[in-house]
Structures are given as structure tokens and as C-alpha cells.
Amino acid sequence: MITAITIVLFVLFVGFQVLYIFIPLFCVKSPVKPSKRSEEAGITVLVPAYNEQNIILNCLQGILHLDYKNCETIFINDGSTDHTLELLDQSLTLKAVHRLPAYKLSYNEVNAVYQSERYPSIFVIDKHNGGKSDALNTGTDYAKHELVITLDADSVLDPNALTEINEAFLDEKVLAAGGMVQITQGFRGDFKRPTPVFSIPWLIRYQILQYLTNFYLHKTTQARLRSITVIAGAFGAFRKYALFEAEGYRKTVGEDMDITLRIQRLIKKRYRGHKLLFIPTAVCYTECPSNFKSLFSQRFRWQKGFIDCIFNFRKSFFRNLGFSVSTYLLLDSLILGTINAFPSIVIPIFLIFNKSYLFVVTLLLITILLAYQSIAAMIISTRYGVKYSRWDYVKIALFIPFEIVSYRLLGILFVTIGTILYFKDKEGWHSSERIGVKYQTFSEDINLPQEKIV
């Protein structure tokens, strides 16, 4: 019986991995041409910020360099206790303005709304602390435009990002979309012509391979199968009415997955035939954890958020959520991702003592399969213009098999401990520490008045 279950799980696992390789391989055209420019629809960019003084200006630089006219940006200062607001004031020269929200969502009290005198399309909302979801609800309620972008304060938008989003949302059936999140530590030089590099700490190499695989392969596949379950919080795009009808963000560790599932529920209930997209050409650069401690706390948070969502939507599967979303979530994410992690720890020990070669053979097969997947991720990356130097490819080739049998196994820890932590302490969550080192720059940083206040 146990063998039968193991084999079924194994076959499912292999099945999903093969899909992740071949759907993108055959669907992504090479090279991907930049979209032609249509009329600009209005876009509101929301940046929730809580104690982000180390990096908020990087994010601001990205926004100032956006190659898109018809947009406004709203920073939501979620009751920061550091100098986030002062920094913004210095750089933007803020003045209080009167602005009315749509009053469609509820959130903590707003102290004031400011507009920048230097850049009139940039606003800052100062409010009482209520968490990321509360800040996003505030921003959505105050947004002027029909398209809303949510951006993390530690992320920098690519100058073309909004153009690409705009093109994708020309299709009325698109309710929401996720962009490509790249790791800023993996690039050097100008944001306008970023050069990917691989001579970087191994912990970051691991995360880069993971992001390239997760976005270029997994998200492309999920979008094809209409089963996107997470629009990454770092960079997502939504139609405002969808956010309103979904009743905004819920206060949880995994608010990004939660809102995605709420929108999937809308699609099932009210917007048949509408869809969620992954837009690989809309790029943002985000800083990933650079030490084990912050990586662990980030991943535990993700896993807690995931389990929380599964609990929250447990009665909705298949009834209120579409078939492919439910299947994907339960099979790939829950069973293969979480439940499987527990036997993954026990089975090898069992097999080793059972002196069977089966374990070794299975491990070999999985390693090669996953290596193929990493290779496919690199191939798809080149189609989107992420091209490494030859020497870097040698490093990547050596790193791939090593990563699968070493760093990759950390995933089991993340899942196991994250799940346990969820049941032990449902509320607590720690933000990972941001260092705020600039790995990439704009060739001409826009000069912002700055005194040393940090």
C-alpha cells in the first residue's frame, strides 16, 4: 500500500516536472520581441512601505525611470517607525493634498495624503500601521486608475515594465497578472541594459536558479493550464474592480496567494472565461536574502502563508475554485510540495537500512530530471534576453547538479519547519532583513536632495 502511494506520488512528481520542461520549451518563442506600443491606459503603482529606509530610494529611482507617462505612484507609509517618511519627503518635497478614497475597502486610519511638488504623479499616504495587506487596501481605495500595480519597496521596476503590463491588459479578459521577478544581486550595471552575472555567493546562485525556474518554467506552465495560484507580492498587476469585488486583501502572512485565489474564485463565480496571466517581459528586480538566517525566515513565512491559504480556502476547492486551480493546488503544491516533504525525510533512511538500490536509482533519476529542468530554465531565459557569458555558463553547468543534491534539499526544511511554525504560532511573522546594497544602478541616477538622516 505504501509502495503504491509512493509510486503514484513519484509518477505525479515526474509528470509535473516534465510538463514544466516541455510546455515552456514549445510555447516560448525565441527571441521574444518587445511589444509594440499601444495607447497608454492609466496605471496606479502601489508601494507599501514599512521601515524601508535602507532601500526605498532604489525603488523610487526605478519609478522615476519608468518609460510610461500615464501613471501615478502611491507610496503607502504603513506607520514606519524609522525615517522612511522623512526620506521620501526630502527626495520628493511633499505637500499635503486633499484626496478622497473610493470608500470600497476598509483599513486603518489615514493621517494624511501628500503629493510630490517635484514629481506631481507621485503621492505618499501616511497611515497607522496595519500590515502589508492593510496598506495595499488603502492604496487600492485611493488609486485613481483602473489598473493597479503592487510593488514591494525592495523592488525596482524595469523601465519597460508598465508598457508590457499595458499591452497584456489590452485583452479585456485578463483580470490580473504577475510579472517576472529577477534577483538584483544577479545583475550588474545599468538597469536599462542589465548584465546577468554568476560570480556571486552560492546562496544567491541557488535562489537565482530557483527564481528562473519558478517564473520562466512553472509560471508559464501554470498560466497555460489556467492554474496560477500565486501572483508574487513583489510585482503584480490587477484590474481595480477585481480587487474591489474580491473585497481586497486579507490580513495574513501570504496575502499575495490569498488575493490570487480570491480572484480565481471570482473567475469561477462571476467572470467565466477571464484569466490570470504571467507576463515574463514585465520585469522587476528584487533583493533576495543574502544569508541563511534571513532566507530561512523568508521561506518559513512563505510556507506559513501557504498553509494558511490552504486552510482558508479548504471548503472552496472545486466548488468555488476552478478545477485546474484546485487540482494544481492540491496535487502539486500541497501533496508534492508539503506533504511529500515529510516522508522525504523518512524514506531515504528506511531505504538505506533496507539495503535497496532503489533509493539511489530514484535519486539519480530525479537529479537528472531536475538538471534538465534547470537547463530548460537557462534556455528559456536566453529567449527572454537573460544571456550569461560563456565562462558563467561553465559555472552554471557545474553548479546545477551540485545545487540539486545540496541547496535544493533546504526546501524540505523550509516546508517542514514552516508548517510546524504555522501550527505553533499562527500570527507571528518576521520581515527579512534588507541590506540595501546597490548592485545595479541607473546610468544617470536622478538627483534627489538628500541629507544624512539615516
Place this chain on the structure above:
Amino acid sequence: MKRITFNLGFTIIFTLTFFLLINTFSNVLVQALPTEEAPKPKPFLPGESLHISSCQKWSSHIRDFKVKDGEEAKQITILLYHRIIDDSAIKDIHYTKEGELYPTIVLKSEFKKQMQYLKDQGYTTLTNEELKLFIQNRHKIPKKSIVITFDDGFKDNYEEAYPILKKHEFTALNFVIASYITKNTMEYKEGEVQYFSASDIKNSCDVFEFQSHTYNLHKRTKEGVAFLVDRDQQQIKEDLKTSIEVIRPVRPTFAYPYGEYDKEARNALKQLNIGMAFTSEFKDTGPNISMLEIPRKPVYPTDTIEDFKKKIK
């Protein structure tokens, strides 16, 4: 166009890699598969035959041992084995409630030692025909003569015992329950209860002399009475006749299941011209004993090599 070629190339390499890998390790992988759909054993029906007489001809040849007067054997031992199981395949099911191995089991390692001892001591294994002449006091055999017999026809006799016997150039009598022989060859699973297949028999008929252990009477009634005692003479006769048809030995010989029999059973043997029958009475064998009550000494799992030496002295 270039992309399509590339994609196809990638797909082909991917497929080939896994085809090769899975092909290389198919044995390991198949073993892991649950074998619910294992084929059912197909028995030999009454009237059907194994057709092994040509490869059993060797058993009717009488060797001249050139034994000088006074050096011939007076008493010999006939050993009785049932199952030979590899030590690593022993599981809980092989133990009695008292925590000992079932007396019908002998560990492969022990069997190896025993056969090695026989070889080292220069023992000769007699055929059924030679044994018969010895009991009839018509043929001289060496002092170090022995007869090896197996009862029931377990598949492990073929998988475990046969290679060892063959290596030492020994022969043995194998009393098979004819209805348990399978026409199709089942995959060997160490330690499990499985019986000879037709091909196992054909592959080992140069070492084993196959004889009848009934067609389907190796059973007991609810009250614990052996079928050979319980059933009437006609039924026994029919059953034995069927078993002989399946096996067609050169000279039909018989071993009583559980070593139990009564007068009716013996009469049935006589009517079928079966002139020899083995019991499991723990005794040595000498000339002029009753041909229908040939004693045998079972080898037990608890026997040490010293016990074994005593047993055959």
C-alpha cells in the same frame, strides 16, 4: 525553424537519456512495483504429463562401485529435507509460535556446510534404483553411501539446493505433490511458499529424480487425520495414478505425506505396482527391511554440523 529544430533535439536527447536510464535500471524499478497482477499458477490436470522421462534415464543406470568383500555398507542413512531458504530471506512467518524455525526449514548456509561435509568425507549419493538393490541385498555399495531426499517439491529446492548439489555432483530424490507443479514459471520470491514449475523440473532433472508425493492428498482433515489414512483405498489409488501420469518416473516410488499411512494406502500402492515407499521414521536403513516402510532421517534447522555428523554415522 531553428527553434523547432532545437526543441526537437532537446526532446530527443531528453527522451533518450531517460530511456537509457530506465532501461539500465529496469530490474530495480520493476522490483519496486506492486505485483498484484502476478499471473496465477496453472496446475497440471489429470491425464497431463511433464514428459521428463528422457532426462531421467540416468537414474536407472546401476553403477559398479567395485566394493571389496567386507567393505560394503551394512547400514546407510536416508536424509529428508523439505525447504532450503537463504538465511537473509528468513522472516517472522518462518517461525513457530514458540519462536523456532519450522522443522521443515533448513537454512541454505547449513545445507551448504552439510553437503560440503559429505563431499569432503567422500560420500556417494545413491539413486532410487541402487537403494532398491541394496535393500534387496543384491548389490554392494560403499560404506560411505547416502540417499538425499526432498519432500513436497518446493521451488527453493531448485533455486537454492540444486546448484549446490550439482556442484558436488550429488543426486537426490524429490517427491513432488503433482497438482502443485505449475505449467507457467512464477517469479521466484525468496522465502515464500512456491512450488516447482515444469521448467524448473526440466532444468534440474539431471540432479533430481522426481517421484510422487501424491497428486493432491498432501492434506489433513479438520480432525488432523492425514488424507492417506482418512481416504479409502480407491480414492488413494486414483490420486496416485494421476500423480504418476504427470511425473512418469522410470520406477514409480512413493513418499507418504507426513509419514502417515495405513493398510489401505499400502494396498493401493501394491495395486499400482509401486514397490517402494518412504516414511519419516527416524532410523538407518539396512538390507531386507520392508520396501514399503523405508525409514528416513529428517534434517532440522536446529541441527548443528555435529548433529548432522551423528545423524549419518
